Amino acid sequence: MILELDCGNSLIKWRVLSTGERVAGGSVADVELLVVVLQEAELQPTVLRLVSVRADAETRLLIERLQQAGIERVLRAEPALSLAGVANGYADHTQLGLDRWLTAVAGYVDCGKACLVLDLGTAVTVDYVAADGRHLGGFIAPGLQLMRSQLKLHTRRIRYQGSEMVPTAHAPGDNTRDAVERGCMQMLQGFVFYLMSEGRRYLGEDFVVYLTGGDAELVAPLLPEAVFDADLVFAGLALACPIKED
């Protein structure tokens, strides 16, 4: 059994594969919770395949904890100049977030043509891959939770309970919560529309849009033509760290 992890800045996304098939998965806040969840589900993976954008020391501790819990073999995605026909577009390829790299590669391998990958997590990341496999770089912007929390952190009177994000609610807010929630949502949605038009400039008319990350469902209704794939990073991880069992 293989345990796959995508260690993002907010959550650890996990899946367990048995003979190449997903048998369980979810997201957890930390590795201790993951160990408990695996024990309760009576899952005992021995191979770990992971991608992490966390600090190296934190990632090492996480791996050690899982080794104590029964992991025998570890494969970790590393920066690369090229993979599966995609050429890393960063001036220093080691600086490109590995989650971005894997989703860009997975998108290109899936469609075989130009693509735009939007990952709406802690940060919103945007990556362009041209039809010939050149990764053109992209953009990094704050995600929804970051936008909200920064407004609360740096103001005295933005205080409200709940975060009722309704993707289609656009009317001017008549209370603090709706004003902030809709304002942040419109920042995100406006950004996505802008990226689509920029996409035509960089990629031409014919490109596929991939949508992933914890907040992807909030913009999915705006992009009916986009491919929504919550597991895009795992598809990239399998390409970066192939295992016989795949």
Ligand SMILES: Nc1ncnc2c1ncn2[C@@H]1O[C@H](COP(=O)(O)OP(=O)(O)O)[C@@H](O)[C@H]1O
């Ligand atoms: N239970 C949750 N805990 C944290 N974030 C959540 C949760 N449910 C939804 N989210 C949203 O998902 C985003 C995190 O998405 P994710 O793709 O997991 O990010 P990352 O890869 O950066 O950890 C948060 O910014 C938040 O807006």
Ligand SMILES: CC(C)(COP(=O)(O)O)[C@@H](O)C(=O)NCCC(=O)O
């Ligand atoms: C941009 C990110 C913080 C996104 O992380 P996430 O929102 O998935 O937690 C991550 O890809 C990262 O740390 N990148 C390194 C900087 C770069 O890609 O240029």
Ligand SMILES: [K+]
């Ligand atoms: K992200």
